[in-house]
Amino acid sequence: MPSDGILSPLAQPGFRRYFVGQVITNVGTWFQNLALSLVVLDATGSAQALGGVTFAQFLPILLLSIHAGRVVDRVSPRTVLMIGAALSAVVVSSLALVVSAEAPSLLVIYGLIACLGAVNAFERIAAQAIIRSLVSVDRLGRAVSLSTITVAAGRSVGPGLAGLLFQAAGPVVCLLANAVSFVLVFVLMLFVHPREERLARRVDPGSGELGSLLQDRSLRLLLVVNAVIALLALNLNIVLTSMVALTFEGSATSVGLNHALNAVGAVAGGLVATALPKVSTGALAAGCALLGATLFASTVPDTLAAFLAVAPVLGLGFGFYMAVVNAVAQAAAPAQAVGRVMALMMLGNVGMAPFGGLISGWVIDRTSGRTSLLLGAAVALTCAFAVALHTLRRGENRLDARTDHESEL
Structure with missing residues (x-):
């Protein structure tokens, strides 16, 4: 792969594993979104109730994003991503357990989605912050551009795959598929080794x-x-x-x-x-x-x-x-x-x-x-x-x- 090509950041193993993990988790998110949307609509028949899912998901991100940014600047983004992936797998597995009930509790679903949103506030920022320590400076712009493609890639294939799995196996399996995606991200991050030590010597962490x-x-x-x-x-x-x-x-x-x-x-x-x-x-x-x-x-x-x-x-x-x-x-x-x-x-x-x-x-x-x-x-x-x-x-x-x-x- 040419060192100066548009895909050159993928030649660096750490970024390549990070990139694959982000594609996996973005596809997995669509499995969860589709499953929860259909479960809530089936249980309530209310678009307002479905809006509550979005509110529960994004409110923690609004409230915690600035604090999350401070944490990511003081703790290794890799550590934040690994902890976030582990916690997300647990929360999504809990959602699958709740949804498997004959009459799932809407309040419990909202609460678990809010917990997942809180974790996402830290994960999203760490996923951006880590890029700088995975590639050389001359590849930073290309690496960041490639990272944005993971969202579009997930959106292009995720809904279709989610719809097929939902039809074949139902919402519980869709949610478990997303939980597995977080486990895969955790495993991939074990083999990602950022250059954080070199960066730490060049900057004042308190500024x-x-x-x-x-x-x-x-x-x-x-x-x-x-x-x-x-x-x-x-x-x-x-x-x-x-x-x-x-x-x-x-x-x-x-x-x-x-x-x-x-x-x-x-x-x-x-x-x-x-x-x-x-x-x-x-x-x-x-x-x-x-x-x-x-x-x-x-x-x-x-x-x-x-x-x-x-x-x-x-x-x-x-x-x-x-x-x-x-x-x-x-x-x-x-x-x-x-x-x-x-x-x-x-x-x-x-x-x-x-x-x-x-x-x-x-x-x-x-x-x-x-x-x-x-x-x-x-x-x-x-x-x-x-x-x-x-x-x-x-x-x-x-x-x-x-x-x-x-x-x-």
């Missing part, structure tokens, strides 16, 4: 508090762009589902196909981002612009077939943007504060998602899915202009300078 981090104007802009786009442009689950089901009166199969095609495009977008020669805010401006352009392109089709045809195009823009914004965040973070910076990024993504969903739903109910897509396109293009203007005013930004400096250490 990098949030106040001092937010004094960096480039980082502040990045965090604002991340939050605004998550709020108004990334509510694709709601918007795309509404476009297929309401605008084009498509079937559930068409909805699933649209999301699968979108995920395939997202994988391609992540690979395109991996091919970028360096990480910069210029790349972030391009990512915002591409996201805006593909959101706009999705408003053009007037038939379901045409809308499905452009689904991979929107996925391309989404995957490229997500890969770039995470790579720029990694480059912007001081080595001693990667966990806290990624916690702020996750807070922007996860924290805005529920509010963004409400806004998108309101816009769609009163106008149409196309209007929501146009709003997202306008926001993404405005962010692209703001980032480009910031880059021009300050020259090729300090993120590049910091990355270049670290490569010399």
Whole structure:
């Protein structure tokens, strides 16, 4: 495998094992999501009850993400991932036991999902923070871009596999399959050996508090762009589902196909981002612009077939943007504060998602899915202009300078 190829980070054994583990756990999560959704709907017949699953899952992440970032900066991310995988396997196995009952308790399900969400708050940040110690600095941008592909890869194959397993064996087996995925991640992490000792000698572990981090104007802009786009442009689950089901009166199969095609495009977008020669805010401006352009392109089709045809195009823009914004965040973070910076990024993504969903739903109910897509396109293009203007005013930004400096250490 060429040392400078887009897949070059996979040549490093530690990153390769981490990457495989992330693909496995993202696919496994779909087994759990589908099983719990159908169990709750079957038990209650209520979409509001199903919304409670999402609330129970994400509330702990909102409450604990900043604390989790501090912990990850002080404890080995590998240790956090291994403990998280073990705890997640136990919690998901407990969910399988509860679901196996003749009349599963909804409150117990919510409680266990909240416990899993608390563990996920630490796992998600550790999964981002560990990348820096698994690859050389010149491969960091590509490694981060590749890591974002694991989510899209899970979304492209996970729902289909989960549906087949649910039909064949039921929800308990689906949940146990996810528990096994966490066990596999734990085993893989046993053979991952980060370069944390070398990093620890170069930085002051007590520095990098949030106040001092937010004094960096480039980082502040990045965090604002991340939050605004998550709020108004990334509510694709709601918007795309509404476009297929309401605008084009498509079937559930068409909805699933649209999301699968979108995920395939997202994988391609992540690979395109991996091919970028360096990480910069210029790349972030391009990512915002591409996201805006593909959101706009999705408003053009007037038939379901045409809308499905452009689904991979929107996925391309989404995957490229997500890969770039995470790579720029990694480059912007001081080595001693990667966990806290990624916690702020996750807070922007996860924290805005529920509010963004409400806004998108309101816009769609009163106008149409196309209007929501146009709003997202306008926001993404405005962010692209703001980032480009910031880059021009300050020259090729300090993120590049910091990355270049670290490569010399």
